[in-house]
Amino acid sequence: MSRARPRNGGRLAVVGLGPGGVGWRTAAASALLAEATDLVGYSAYLAMVDAQVAGQVRHPSDNREEERRAAQALDLAAEGRSVALVSSGDPGVFAMAAAVMEQLDRPDRPAAWESVEVVVSPGVSAAQAAAALSGAPLGHDFATISLSDNLKPWSVIESRLAAAAAADFVLALYNPASRHRSSQLERALALIGAYRDPATPVVVARDVGRPGETVRVVPLGEVDPAMVDMRTVLIVGSSQTRTVALPGRARLGVYTPRRYPEVSAGA
Amino acid sequence: MSRARPRNGGRLAVVGLGPGGVGWRTAAASALLAEATDLVGYSAYLAMVDAQVAGQVRHPSDNREEERRAAQALDLAAEGRSVALVSSGDPGVFAMAAAVMEQLDRPDRPAAWESVEVVVSPGVSAAQAAAALSGAPLGHDFATISLSDNLKPWSVIESRLAAAAAADFVLALYNPASRHRSSQLERALALIGAYRDPATPVVVARDVGRPGETVRVVPLGEVDPAMVDMRTVLIVGSSQTRTVALPGRARLGVYTPRRYPEVSAGA
Numbered sequence: 048m049s050r051a052r053p054r055n056g057g058r059l060a061v062v063g064l065g066p067g068g069v070g071w072r073t074a075a076a077s078a079l080l081a082e083a084t085d086l087v088g089y090s091a092y093l094a095m096v097d098a099q100v101a102g103q104v105r106h107p108s109d110n111r112e113e114e115r116r117a118a119q120a121l122d123l124a125a126e127g128r129s130v131a132l133v134s135s136g137d138p139g140v141f142a143m144a145a146a147v148m149e150q151l152d153r154p155d156r157p158a159a160w161e162s163v164e165v166v167v168s169p170g171v172s173a174a175q176a177a178a179a180l181s182g183a184p185l186g187h188d189f190a191t192i193s194l195s196d197n198l199k200p201w202s203v204i205e206s207r208l209a210a211a212a213a214a215d216f217v218l219a220l221y222n223p224a225s226r227h228r229s230s231q232l233e234r235a236l237a238l239i240g241a242y243r244d245p246a247t248p249v250v251v252a253r254d255v256g257r258p259g260e261t262v263r264v265v266p267l268g269e270v271d272p273a274m275v276d277m278r279t280v281l282i283v284g285s286s287q288t289r290t291v292a293l294p295g296r297a298r299l300g301v302y303t304p305r306r307y308p309e310v311s312a313g314a
Numbered sequence: 315m316s317r318a319r320p321r322n323g324g325r326l327a328v329v330g331l332g333p334g335g336v337g338w339r340t341a342a343a344s345a346l347l348a349e350a351t352d353l354v355g356y357s358a359y360l361a362m363v364d365a366q367v368a369g370q371v372r373h374p375s376d377n378r379e380e381e382r383r384a385a386q387a388l389d390l391a392a393e394g395r396s397v398a399l400v401s402s403g404d405p406g407v408f409a410m411a412a413a414v415m416e417q418l419d420r421p422d423r424p425a426a427w428e429s430v431e432v433v434v435s436p437g438v439s440a441a442q443a444a445a446a447l448s449g450a451p452l453g454h455d456f457a458t459i460s461l462s463d464n465l466k467p468w469s470v471i472e473s474r475l476a477a478a479a480a481a482d483f484v485l486a487l488y489n490p491a492s493r494h495r496s497s498q499l500e501r502a503l504a505l506i507g508a509y510r511d512p513a514t515p516v517v518v519a520r521d522v523g524r525p526g527e528t529v530r531v532v533p534l535g536e537v538d539p540a541m542v543d544m545r546t547v548l549i550v551g552s553s554q555t556r557t558v559a560l561p562g563r564a565r566l567g568v569y570t571p572r573r574y575p576e577v578s579a580g581a
Binding site: 056065069070071072073074075077078113137138139140141142144145146147148149151152160161162163164165167168169170171172175176178179180182183184185186187188189190191192193198199200203206207209210211213214215216289291292293294295300302303304305306307309 | 323332336337338339340341342344345380404405406407408409411412413414415416418419427428429430431432434435436437438439442443445446447449450451452453454455456457458459460465466467470473474476477478480481482483556558559560561562567569570571572573574576
């Protein structure tokens with residue numbers, strides 16, 4: 048959001064780190080992190096903020112405490128602090144920006160929060176980094192879907208997967224698995240497989256932009272859920288997505304052409 | 315893509331500038347621009363690269379020459395130059411990365427290109443910036459669709475819009491209009507309106523991150539195609555997308571909650 052007039056209160060910046068290290072981080076995000084008096088976030092994301100600023104206070108928390116973390120960040124800002132609430136990737140995509148908006152939409156929103164300037168600093172999201180590392184699989188229309196059923200019914204996930212697969216969207220799949228669930232990905236792949244050829248290229252990318260990064264290109268019919276964990280993002284091609292030999296590389300590139308032929312989608 | 319072994323040839327970096335100025339540009343993109351011996355791109359995008367590097371050659375071109383531009387960039391790199399092919403936003407999203415992959419997939423690909431190292435540097439895309447400026451409308455599943463029928467049949471666009479609207483995706487709409495077409499947006503809005511309440515919040519964002527940036531939040535039933543041109547991106551909310559009064563701001567925020575209720579999607 049554009050800067051508002053100066054306030055008595057502090058500032059809450061919801062900051063996207065991008066997919067890993069500083070290379071894929073925006074200049075605005077780095078500046079907001081450097082200016083902050085307080086960093087709030089999931090401990091694994093705070094660990095991705097290398098630069099230590101003198102006097103800056105870090106408030107690490109558990110991954111599952113999004114509501115409390117958002118409220119804590121607003122409370123600190125209401126005390127006049129300059130707070131950076133840190134997300135991996137883009138805070139606007141399955142991340143903390145919505146959690147902050149939910150807090151601001153509470154009927155019992157604390158009066159102290161009225162003095163806080165809220166800004167959201169966007170970032171490169173994991174699927175975009177996976178796409179860049181593999182070629183251009185998101186070069187045409189695509190649907191971005193979280194497979195986590197923590198906060199939405201599985202029936203909604205299934206209906207969205209089927210609709211997007213039938214309409215021949217490329218699919219970017221976030222949160223494909225966790226320690227607590229693995230069957231969802233199997234069911235999702237089976238559902239998509241009803242609409243797509245088993246040879247459809249799938250990008251399986253783990254820890255993009257981080258140490259140990261892996262990017263694999265696997266035919267849809269050979270994707271093994273054992274390849275996938277909570278740190279993985281998948282991009283499932285459309286009927287048009289192709290592989291291409293890239294100069295001097297062993298791994299195939301993947302791209303979705305800009306042109307779409309004159310046939311009915313998903314046929 | 316990860317760095318390959320050194321070659322005799324040069325490098326082609328397909329670089330995303332992000333949505334405007336340097337604030338939302340990644341550190342990697344800025345480094346690739348600074349290292350390049352040659353910048354290739356649509357003249358309006360090259361104009362967004364402020365920093366002048368001594369000896370760097372600029373090759374501006376028309377907006378409609380994507381194939382020629384991609385081939386020219388590969389030719390320059392094959393001569394041993396370090397080329398940055400510049401895109402606005404994310405080169406992987408409706409932009410130049412796919413055009414480069416298409417050239418590399420040509421059956422008559424020139425042998426000279428085999429020596430070129432190709433890298434794609436991702437960026438924040440326009441819809442992500444529009445989302446950050448308005449709150450968190452992309453906080454839940456969303457579909458990203460280009461309304462341009464230059465390269466795909468309008469029937470495919472309509473079937474995708476209908477599928478995504480019926481499955482209650484948030485919709486990020488790129489290329490909603492151009493000098494040569496305006497009726498597509500009217501038809502798209504009418505189609506979406508068959509599935510969504512007229513009060514559904516729509517973010518209408520123009521020139522995000524650039525001088526003269528405007529961001530409006532408009533009910534779906536009141537979106538006027540006259541608000542929209544080729545420099546506009548639209549985000550149409552789902553049934554769950556809400557507006558929220560933000561501290562100290564006149565304009566409403568917009569967000570899509572992380573939770574989805576136990577009802578059938580699109581009902």
